[in-house]
Amino acid sequence: xxxxxxxxxxxxxxxxxxxxxxxxxxxxxxxxxxxxxxxxxxxxxxxxxxxxxxxxxxxxxxxxxxxxxxxxxxxxxxxxxxxxxxxxxxxxxxxxxxxxxxxxxxxxxxxxxxxxxxxxxxxxxxxxxxxxxxxxxxxxxxxxxxxxxxxxxxxxxxxxxxxxxxxxxxxxxxxxxxxxxxxxxxxxxxxxxxxxxxxxxxxxxxxxxxxxxxxxxxxxxxxxxxxxxx
Numbered sequence: 001x002x003x004x005x006x007x008x009x010x011x012x013x014x015x016x017x018x019x020x021x022x023x024x025x026x027x028x029x030x031x032x033x034x035x036x037x038x039x040x041x042x043x044x045x046x047x048x049x050x051x052x053x054x055x056x057x058x059x060x061x062x063x064x065x066x067x068x069x070x071x072x073x074x075x076x077x078x079x080x081x082x083x084x085x086x087x088x089x090x091x092x093x094x095x096x097x098x099x100x101x102x103x104x105x106x107x108x109x110x111x112x113x114x115x116x117x118x119x120x121x122x123x124x125x126x127x128x129x130x131x132x133x134x135x136x137x138x139x140x141x142x143x144x145x146x147x148x149x150x151x152x153x154x155x156x157x158x159x160x161x162x163x164x165x166x167x168x169x170x171x172x173x174x175x176x177x178x179x180x181x182x183x184x185x186x187x188x189x190x191x192x193x194x195x196x197x198x199x200x201x202x203x204x205x206x207x208x209x210x211x212x213x214x215x216x217x218x219x220x221x222x223x224x225x226x227x228x229x230x
Contacts (some may be wrong), residue, residue, distance in 0.1 A: 026094065027211045029186075032063035033080050034218040035183050036112045037181055040163075040170060041218075047170055048116065048163060049145060051097065056161075058083035058201070059097055059219060060118035060180070065164075066110050070191040077113060078183055080215055081200040083123070089219045090201040092209035093127065094186035099178035111166040116142060126180055133160060134176030141172030 002118030
């Protein structure tokens with residue numbers, strides 16, 4: 001009994017250490033991503049069509065992507081991704097994206113980006129390494145509006161549909177050429193170095209850290225209570 005108690009205490013201390021390592025910036029990233037999702041879902045006739053949302057396999061949200069982040073053109077942003085599972089939405093993976101320069105179609109120097117992954121082709125490669133949008137995975141500016149007509153647009157042949165929000169307005173945006181990959185350090189902080197991003201979204205035994213629940217809840221499901229699994 002004493003040995004079992006020691007093991008239990010050690011596990012709890014280990015779990016606390018892992019979650020304590022999630023930085024303020026990472027928690028802020030998750031919170032802002034959740035706010036983008038809520039705004040998107042609450043935008044009647046001006047958001048992502050419900051039919052598309054219901055068919056998306058994964059959702060990537062990169063809040064506050066800035067222009068000229070590299071000093072000479074280009075954009076860079078960090079966010080989170082979650083994928084549908086039989087039980088709801090997976091624990092989120094921290095992601096980052098960089099590219100040359102696409103320009104925000106609805107103005108402004110900063111915008112929130114939302115990517116709907118309509119099938120799982122390319123997801124495995126993205127989680128193990130990276131994908132270049134438009135090359136490794138087809139991408140198109142997504143249609144805006146709640147009507148069924150928008151969901152039958154020819155652009156929906158794309159594997160990924162992309163949206164931006166600037167000054168409160170959503171619009172489709174072309175992010176071809178962007179490089180999307182897991183944020184290695186952030187994922188290690190959240191799940192431990194031994195847990196690969198691929199396993200986070202594909203394993204039914206991985207639970208979302210407490211600080212990431214707000215994003216998964218925003219996607220439309222209740223998060224299981226975290227058990228300290230790494």
